[in-house]
Amino acid sequence: MHDLFDLTGKTAIVTGSSRGIGRAIAEHFARHGANVVISSRKAEACQEVADAINARDGGRAVVIPASISSKQALEELVAGTHKAFGPVDICVCNAASNPYYGPAGGISDEAFRKVLDNNILSNHWLAQMCLPDMIEARDGAIIIVSSIGGLKGSDTIGAYCVSKAADMQLARNYAVEYGRHNIRTNCIAPGLIRTDMARALWENPAAEERFNTQHPMRRMGVPEDLAGAAVFLASRAGAYVNGQTIVVDGGTVIAG
Numbered sequence: 001m002h003d004l005f006d007l008t009g010k011t012a013i014v015t016g017s018s019r020g021i022g023r024a025i026a027e028h029f030a031r032h033g034a035n036v037v038i039s040s041r042k043a044e045a046c047q048e049v050a051d052a053i054n055a056r057d058g059g060r061a062v063v064i065p066a067s068i069s070s071k072q073a074l075e076e077l078v079a080g081t082h083k084a085f086g087p088v089d090i091c092v093c094n095a096a097s098n099p100y101y102g103p104a105g106g107i108s109d110e111a112f113r114k115v116l117d118n119n120i121l122s123n124h125w126l127a128q129m130c131l132p133d134m135i136e137a138r139d140g141a142i143i144i145v146s147s148i149g150g151l152k153g154s155d156t157i158g159a160y161c162v163s164k165a166a167d168m169q170l171a172r173n174y175a176v177e178y179g180r181h182n183i184r185t186n187c188i189a190p191g192l193i194r195t196d197m198a199r200a201l202w203e204n205p206a207a208e209e210r211f212n213t214q215h216p217m218r219r220m221g222v223p224e225d226l227a228g229a230a231v232f233l234a235s236r237a238g239a240y241v242n243g244q245t246i247v248v249d250g251g252t253v254i255a256g
Contacts, residue, residue, distance in 0.1 A: 004237040008033030011085040012234065013077065013130065015068055016095030018045035020195035021145060024223035025092055025230040030057040032231055035085040039077055040095065041067050068095045068122040069114075078129040087133035090234045093123040093167075094145040098160040098197065112159050119163035123170060127185070135181045141234045144171050145226075146187040148249050164189070168245045175243030184242045188229050191249025193221040216251030225250075 012029050016022040018040035026036045030053045038046040038053075043065040050061035064080040066073040081088055097118040100111045127142050134140025149157060150164030167187055174185035192211065212218050229246050232238045247253055 005032055005231055005235045007090075007231070007235055009035075010089040010234070011035045011037070011081065011087065012090035012092060013037045013039065013081055013088055013126070014092040014094060015039050015066070015126065017092075018042060018049055020197075021190065021193060021223045021226050022092070022094040023049050024227045025094065026061070027053060028224075028227035028231055029090070029234065030060045032235065034060065034090065034234075036061045037077070037081050037084070038063050039066050041065060068118055068126070071125050074122065074126050074129060078126070087137060088130040089134070089137070089139065090141045090143070091127055091130040092143045092145070092230065092234075093126055095122075096145070096160075096163075098157060100159060101156050103155055104158045107159055115159045115163050116166075119160070120166045120170060123167060127174060131178065131183070134183045135178070138182045140181075140183040141238070142171070142174060142183065142185040143230055143233050144168075144185070144187045146171075146189045146245060148189050148191050148247060148253050150189060150245075151247070151253060171245065172243045179242050184233065184238065186233050186238075186241060186243065187245040188226060188233070189245050189247045189249070190226055191221055191247075191252040193223060193226070195223060214255070216255050219250070221248070221250055 007029055012034045014022050014026040017026040017038045026038055030036050038050045038061055040046055046063040050063045053061040062084045064077050066077040099114055100107045123144055144167045146167040147164040149161035150168050154161045171185045171187045226248055229248050
């Protein structure tokens with residue numbers, strides 16, 4: 001069974017991997033044998049993650065900082081990956097933006113465009129840059145970290161939810177277009193996870209207790225809860241999973 005999840009010799013780019021969900025995914029990829037590229041805007045934060053991986057897993061991580069809002073930066077990310085490890089086998093589009101909280105009527109055009117550009121268009125850009133390697137190898141996995149927000153409405157993060165729903169459709173379209181090359185494209189949709197994005201909730205004991213009381217598993221998720229789904233989708237274990245959204249929320253959606 002271990003062989004099904006073996007990523008030895010594979011090379012993975014993980015955006016937004018200096019912390020939170022992206023970091024957990026990169027760390028577990030490395031533990032399963034992959035070479036990993038740690039990427040976010042801040043090189044110092046990325047280096048700390050890479051150093052920790054290399055100290056434990058034998059030099060499988062490099063740092064290539066990039067802003068997902070810059071197409072040139074993403075091109076440099078892929079070129080740097082080629083230089084460090086060779087072709088890209090796994091592309092994890094994890095980094096995202098949510099600059100606005102409040103009703104839809106209050107979001108500026110600039111903020112709305114930023115959400116759509118960073119959460120949808122940048123994923124399209126990076127996938128297109130990685131696809132030639134995967135097509136040549138006739139093997140590859142694209143994983144987009146979406147959100148259960150893409151399955152629900154919201155009166156505070158509506159634009160973010162719109163973008164995450166679009167990510168699910170982006171994965172479906174890519175699955176249809178590139179499945180013939182043995183390339184799988186899927187989404188992971190986390191629920192509420194103990195990351196910086198949710199800090200306002202879990203730093204408020206009363207709010208966290210209220211959430212935990214209503215949640216089927218009586219706890220908020222942690223980044224490591226997402227790593228297994230990513231390893232599954234990236235490895236041979238997920239070889240026939242394509243165009244799907246795997247919800248990892250401990251039961252939030254089914255509880256209503």
